[in-house]
Amino acid sequence: MALDDKHWFVETAPEAGMALGLKIQARLHHEQTPFQTIEIYATEDFGKLMVIDGCVMLTSRDNFVYHEMMAHPVLFNHPDPRRVTIIGGGDCGTLREVLKHQTVEEAWQVEIDERVTRLAEEHFPELCEANHDPRAHFYFGDGIAWMAEAADASLDVIIIDSTDPVGPAEGLFGAAFYRECLRVLTPGGLLIQQSESPLLHLRILKDMYAAMRGAGYADVKTIGFPQATYPSGWWSATLARKDEMINGFREGEARAAKFVTRYYTADVHRAAFAMPAFFLEAVKAED
Numbered sequence: 001m002a003l004d005d006k007h008w009f010v011e012t013a014p015e016a017g018m019a020l021g022l023k024i025q026a027r028l029h030h031e032q033t034p035f036q037t038i039e040i041y042a043t044e045d046f047g048k049l050m051v052i053d054g055c056v057m058l059t060s061r062d063n064f065v066y067h068e069m070m071a072h073p074v075l076f077n078h079p080d081p082r083r084v085t086i087i088g089g090g091d092c093g094t095l096r097e098v099l100k101h102q103t104v105e106e107a108w109q110v111e112i113d114e115r116v117t118r119l120a121e122e123h124f125p126e127l128c129e130a131n132h133d134p135r136a137h138f139y140f141g142d143g144i145a146w147m148a149e150a151a152d153a154s155l156d157v158i159i160i161d162s163t164d165p166v167g168p169a170e171g172l173f174g175a176a177f178y179r180e181c182l183r184v185l186t187p188g189g190l191l192i193q194q195s196e197s198p199l200l201h202l203r204i205l206k207d208m209y210a211a212m213r214g215a216g217y218a219d220v221k222t223i224g225f226p227q228a229t230y231p232s233g234w235w236s237a238t239l240a241r242k243d244e245m246i247n248g249f250r251e252g253e254a255r256a257a258k259f260v261t262r263y264y265t266a267d268v269h270r271a272a273f274a275m276p277a278f279f280l281e282a283v284k285a286e287d
Contacts, residue, residue, distance in 0.1 A: 009041060009049065011056055013231040016200045020056065020231060022046055028123065035113045040123050046229065048123050050091065052116070060124065062228045063093055066194075067127075068264040069225045070161055070237055071097035073272060074192040075104075077239065077249045081156045082106070083186075087143035089161035090116030093127040098159070099135060100259040107135055110147075114140040144177055150184045158185065160193035178215035178240070185242045191217075195238040198224060198279050200231055205238065209283045212240045219245045222279070223272035225263070 012019040022043050029040040039051040047060025058066070071094050075081045082105045084098050090111035098107050111117055117138070121128045130136055139146060147158075158181050181191050191212075196204050205222065212220045217240040227235035239246055254266040 009043075009051070011051075011054065011231070013200060016231060018231065020229065022049060022056075022059070022229065024049075029119065031115065033113050033115045038113075038115060038119060040119060049229075050116075050119070050124070056229045058091055058093070058124070059229050060126075063091075063124075063127070064261075065225055065263045066227055066230075066235065067093035067097050068261050069223065069272065070094045070159055070192065070194065071100075072254070072261065072264045073223055073237075073249070073269050074157055074159065074190050074239055075101050076251075076254045076266075076269060077246060078157055078190050079188065079250070081190075083155050084108070084157045084159065085110060085147075085150075085155050086159045086161050087147070088112075089159065090114075091120040091124060091127050092117060092131055093120075093124075094159060094161045095136060096127055096130040097261075099130040099133050100257075104135060106137065108137045108139060110139045110141070110143045112140070112142055144180075147177065147180045147184060150180075152183055153186045153189075155184050156186050156189050158189070158191045160191065162194060175211040175215050178212050178217070182216050182242060187242065188244050189242045190246075191240045192237050193240075195222060195236045197230065197232040197234055198222070198236050198275070199234055202279070202282055205236070205279070206282055208238055212238070217241060218243050220283075221246045221273060222275055222283070224275055225268075225272055 007024045008021045009024050010019050010021045025042040025044055027041050031038055036053050041049040043049050049059045050057040081103055084104055085108040086094055087110050089109055095109050098104055195208055209220050220240045222236050222238045224236050226233060251266050254269060
């Protein structure tokens with residue numbers, strides 16, 4: 001990561017020999033929290049930009065793709081999602097999408113760093129529109145500890161909206177955490193986790209499949225979607241079901257949904273599960 005003298009924010013991906021640049025108008029905020037460094041920029045063409053520890057977290061222009069795909073596929077794949085917990089997701093965009101579903105009776109957002117949420121409220125208020133919904137609940141603390149204290153079979157859907165598997169988020173990618181989530185899910189419950197770029201981070205995805213299967217999930221599948229400001233522009237999220245195969249979704253309800261989306265549709269949902277041959281071969285090897 002760097003901000004050069006021509007005012008370009010550059011995030012490097014040394015593992016792939018590439019970098020992403022966004023033209024900057026001004027840096028609006030910078031702080032070191034007890035957990036990480038958070039920066040907010042005004043960009044030329046992508047609205048506001050949030051950066052954590054040198055990595056792009058979101059921009060005003062393209063965050064809707066990520067947030068919709070972290071929420072709607074998993075919720076429409078569940079037959080009746082009522083109790084949902086989001087681990088991470090401090091910018092509140094995924095929470096906003098979750099609470100568009102009227103079946104949801106309670107949604108917890110468990111974020112280790114409260115400053116992410118407070119800065120989102122200030123700089124990305126459109127993502128925080130549902131924060132005062134009576135179904136929304138916030139806990140600022142460690143997600144691993146929160147899950148360890150949760151009651152057996154108490155959640156229908158768990159969304160792990162984490163940063164990359166380093167620093168505070170590293171433990172969210174391990175078999176021990178997946179086993180806790182499995183215990184907390186109701187029968188037929190679903191977990192979804194952001195799972196990096198299939199092109200650049202295939203090793204992370206292979207390890208995730210192995211850990212989820214080893215933890216006892218009945219089925220694991222990945223969805224892909226474009227994300228212009230993440231390394232490679234191609235991102236993914238991986239679903240795991242507690243005790244059933246991941247087959248079909250409430251397609252009729254998805255097509256008839258009363259809420260507005262900008263990227264997600266029932267057709268996008270169906271197509272997102274069609275992953276390429278190299279990926280399917282790689283994760284099959286983890287069986």
